[in-house]
Amino acid sequence: MRLAVLVGGKGRGSNMKAILHACKTGRIPSEGALVIAPKDDIPAVGIAREYGAEIAILSPKEQHFAADLVAILAAERIDLLCLAGFLKLLPVEVLQAMPDSILNIHPALLPKFGGKGMYGVRVHEAVLRAEQLESGCTVHYVNEQFDEGAILWQMLCPVEPGDTPETLAARILPLEHECYVEAIRKWIADHGKAGRKASM
Numbered sequence: 001m002r003l004a005v006l007v008g009g010k011g012r013g014s015n016m017k018a019i020l021h022a023c024k025t026g027r028i029p030s031e032g033a034l035v036i037a038p039k040d041d042i043p044a045v046g047i048a049r050e051y052g053a054e055i056a057i058l059s060p061k062e063q064h065f066a067a068d069l070v071a072i073l074a075a076e077r078i079d080l081l082c083l084a085g086f087l088k089l090l091p092v093e094v095l096q097a098m099p100d101s102i103l104n105i106h107p108a109l110l111p112k113f114g115g116k117g118m119y120g121v122r123v124h125e126a127v128l129r130a131e132q133l134e135s136g137c138t139v140h141y142v143n144e145q146f147d148e149g150a151i152l153w154q155m156l157c158p159v160e161p162g163d164t165p166e167t168l169a170a171r172i173l174p175l176e177h178e179c180y181v182e183a184i185r186k187w188i189a190d191h192g193k194a195g196r197k198a199s200m
Ligand code: GAR
Pocket: 011, 012, 013, 014, 015, 016, 084, 085, 086, 087, 105, 106, 107, 118, 119, 120, 123, 147, 176
């Protein structure tokens, strides 16, 4: 089982860190994880180095991003690609190269409060505007639309009276870390440890 984490340009990297930590402690049965980041000078890359993860620098702004990403995933024999803070749509070539093997995390209970432009604080603002009593996070399969793939795992928490987008985000973030690890464990259990590649 080989796993890769694709982080975004802001690259805070807290979900990536939770995944690397779970690989290190054996909670996720993967031979470490490859971290793919758009640039070197973001916090996620520093954290990845501390964990001794392999790192590939590849920006979605590059002309051959799709082909290069597919080549990296193949060369590294990656079974599962996890998006963590990567906020762009993935090119179709990448989706086709990794069928049912790309996950993303979203900081709300999809199918509500997702879609283009819905990330970070905007998601929590929308939840509060809609006067929801609960929120949470969702790990879902990635397809050609924003936040629309099949849901794999969700975790819930209450929205408290007086919550601000920031307090809600702070309650949900640790839940995201737990949710992503559990979702990956479920994916591995559902697909078998050897995964898709074993039949090739
Ligand atoms: C996370 O909160 C994740 O749910 C969100 O980006 C953040 C990345 O943080 N993703 C989206 O909103 C996707 N629509 P991290 O870099 O600390 O993992």
